[in-house]
Amino acid sequence: MLQLPKVIGHRGAMAYAPENTLESFREAHRRGATWVEIDVKLTADGVPIVMHDSSLKRTTGVDRLASEMRASELPPAVPTFEQAIACFGELGLGCNVEIKPCEGREAETARVTVETLRRLWPASLPAPLLSSFKDPSLATAREAAPEFARALLIDELKDDWRGRAEAVSAAGINTNGKRLTAVRAVEIRKAGYVLSVYTINDGDVARALVGMGVQCVISDAPDVILAALT
Ligand code: G3P
Numbered sequence: 001m002l003q004l005p006k007v008i009g010h011r012g013a014m015a016y017a018p019e020n021t022l023e024s025f026r027e028a029h030r031r032g033a034t035w036v037e038i039d040v041k042l043t044a045d046g047v048p049i050v051m052h053d054s055s056l057k058r059t060t061g062v063d064r065l066a067s068e069m070r071a072s073e074l075p076p077a078v079p080t081f082e083q084a085i086a087c088f089g090e091l092g093l094g095c096n097v098e099i100k101p102c103e104g105r106e107a108e109t110a111r112v113t114v115e116t117l118r119r120l121w122p123a124s125l126p127a128p129l130l131s132s133f134k135d136p137s138l139a140t141a142r143e144a145a146p147e148f149a150r151a152l153l154i155d156e157l158k159d160d161w162r163g164r165a166e167a168v169s170a171a172g173i174n175t176n177g178k179r180l181t182a183v184r185a186v187e188i189r190k191a192g193y194v195l196s197v198y199t200i201n202d203g204d205v206a207r208a209l210v211g212m213g214v215q216c217v218i219s220d221a222p223d224v225i226l227a228a229l230t
């Protein structure tokens with residue numbers, strides 16, 4: 001049974017600290033988050049790192065693709081997945097691990113992600129949630145490590161959402177909170193899926209979504225949403 005907190009810090013607490021960095025995870029923790037969401041992709045030499053974009057330019061100023069860099073060439077601010085997990089262990093943070101593969105590496109990224117989790121995820125922490133916009137990544141994760149719960153990331157829900165979720169045996173649906181309709185929310189909850197939304201930074205909007213049946217809100221400002229929902 002998938003258990004999620006009411007609020008997850010998006011890329012750590014990216015409203016307050018550089019996204020997907022150890023500093024951001026510490027900031028999320030300081031502000032009361034018990035879980036964070038991160039994006040995982042692979043370097044050229046197959047090392048899983050925590051990075052949202054294909055290129056490092058926006059977040060680090062380095063104008064190169066992650067998929068073309070060796071892990072040893074990364075700027076120090078970019079954590080490896082291994083370093084991120086160690087940080088979660090230290091802080092007691094749970095994690096929604098978004099598998100964010102570079103083009104063509106959907107299966108490989110999922111395999112390396114779950115192998116790393118199997119090897120390093122601290123037993124003291126709540127079980128992680130895997131998510132992805134890429135159905136093939138979730139399908140690979142299920143084959144390689146069915147023990148990790150999966151959520152399908154869908155920006156705009158269409159009528160095929162249930163078939164896609166069933167195909168990867170998802171336990172949850174993580175969707176764009178700004179596009180979610182009350183009808184879809186009811187449909188998803190009735191079908192037994194855990195419903196999460198991203199990326200909501202306004203307390204009133206979060207309360208309205210929870211009123212529609214949303215169970216978990218992913219936010220850049222987890223403290224704001226925690227305050228709004230208590
Ligand atoms: O996992 C929720 C959210 O992070 C999905 O979108 O682009 O911020 O990774 P994105």
Ligand code: MG
Pocket residue numbers: 037038039098
């Ligand atoms: Mg993400």
